[in-house]
Amino acid sequence: MSESLPLLVSHDFMALAHDAGLAEQPGPSFGAACRYQDFWWLAYADGWLRVTDPFMSTELDARAARLRNASAPGGT
Amino acid sequence: MGSLIDGVERALLGVLLCDHVRVPEAAHLDPADFGTAAHGRIFQALRDVAGTLPAAIGINAVMHLVAAATGDPAIPADRLLALALTAPEPRFTAVYARMVHEAATLAALAAHAERDPAYGPGPDGGSTPSDAAAVHRRALGYALAAHVAALHRPPPDPYAMTAADPAALTAAGRREQEILAELLQDRDRIHDVRSWLAAEAFAPGPHRDVYAAMAAVADRGEPVTDLVLAWELARRHTFRPHRTAPAPAAAAAAPPAAAHPAVRICARVEPGTAARLGRQLVEENARAPLAAAVAAINARPRMRAWYPSDPRGPAAKPARRTARGDVP
Numbered sequence: 001m002s003e004s005l006p007l008l009v010s011h012d013f014m015a016l017a018h019d020a021g022l023a024e025q026p027g028p029s030f031g032a033a034c035r036y037q038d039f040w041w042l043a044y045a046d047g048w049l050r051v052t053d054p055f056m057s058t059e060l061d062a063r064a065a066r067l068r069n070a071s072a073p074g075g076t
Numbered sequence: 077m078g079s080l081i082d083g084v085e086r087a088l089l090g091v092l093l094c095d096h097v098r099v100p101e102a103a104h105l106d107p108a109d110f111g112t113a114a115h116g117r118i119f120q121a122l123r124d125v126a127g128t129l130p131a132a133i134g135i136n137a138v139m140h141l142v143a144a145a146t147g148d149p150a151i152p153a154d155r156l157l158a159l160a161l162t163a164p165e166p167r168f169t170a171v172y173a174r175m176v177h178e179a180a181t182l183a184a185l186a187a188h189a190e191r192d193p194a195y196g197p198g199p200d201g202g203s204t205p206s207d208a209a210a211v212h213r214r215a216l217g218y219a220l221a222a223h224v225a226a227l228h229r230p231p232p233d234p235y236a237m238t239a240a241d242p243a244a245l246t247a248a249g250r251r252e253q254e255i256l257a258e259l260l261q262d263r264d265r266i267h268d269v270r271s272w273l274a275a276e277a278f279a280p281g282p283h284r285d286v287y288a289a290m291a292a293v294a295d296r297g298e299p300v301t302d303l304v305l306a307w308e309l310a311r312r313h314t315f316r317p318h319r320t321a322p323a324p325a326a327a328a329a330a331p332p333a334a335a336h337p338a339v340r341i342c343a344r345v346e347p348g349t350a351a352r353l354g355r356q357l358v359e360e361n362a363r364a365p366l367a368a369a370v371a372a373i374n375a376r377p378r379m380r381a382w383y384p385s386d387p388r389g390p391a392a393k394p395a396r397r398t399a400r401g402d403v404p
Contacts, residue, residue, distance in 0.1 A: 007212045008212070027177075027178070030177070031178075032178060032181075032311065033181070042216060042219055044215065045219075045222070049219055051216070052213075053216070056185050059181070059185060060185070063177065063181045067104060067177060069104060070103065070104035
């Protein structure tokens, strides 16, 4: 699937994906990265760059999980 | 002036020192997440001490206990008290904790990119690489560096951004400025206008940027405090510089902005100004395309009127035949 995904998409594209519920941010005030099509994407001046680095993906997964746990009911 | 991330970390530590029962709201943070080592030590000490303290304890006692727990003579109780005295409202602890978390995430990714030469400018000093993957990695490296750099710059000041001399603005610009003056003075007013006043009603430029940032914060259900607003503005400037039009000539020609923020803060604004002028802004924005549409319709060639009579006159009228077939 990753072969068919572009390495970057526009801000408008990601905004549409977000509105359609296809893209998800790790947290409400965490706007620098989002999850779309099983990849992390990082915002930059002209759009969103797909994170292809396994270390970065793992790091984002772990930190997003920490944020989710903190936001979950009963979590802190 | 300190950096944006320094302000956020100080705000978080300040509210936790003021109200130590809120420390669990930042439990997902690690002391290493703080950009300043001293801030990380204070956070660690707070975590260690907070659970053992009764809810009702004097603030001075908390400062002394936390200062002692840091084990750092460079962090006396007075320094902690200064943090607590300048802290924002404690009820927004979770918001500040999320900001510190985001900054730490970006810093970790940027540090990884810095360590890996594939993300850097390359041995040739920055010529464009030939393959798409290398171009992509370099763009990622630049994007991360830009994010981290934005956090280490002084926070954007919405007052300075909207402080152009009114005399140098157009009528619409002055109206925008009045709207923002009220919204900045009374942050809850954004909820009165947000549902019907779109950011696009403002002309591209600093006014639209500030309003869009306030609206985005309000839409997320977060408080429109100075720090949260500065965070959103910094993020928008980093992400979407191409969407921010260059400052209008009038704003560029304005006197030094330093004198104006105070004017904007102190200027008396009638309650309800944002809603009243916002409606005018929306009406004007709607009027222009409508007027253009009417003008376009009027410019079309008019349809020729249709008359029931035959233009060739009565002679062209076909003769009526009688029942016998002859013409009378």
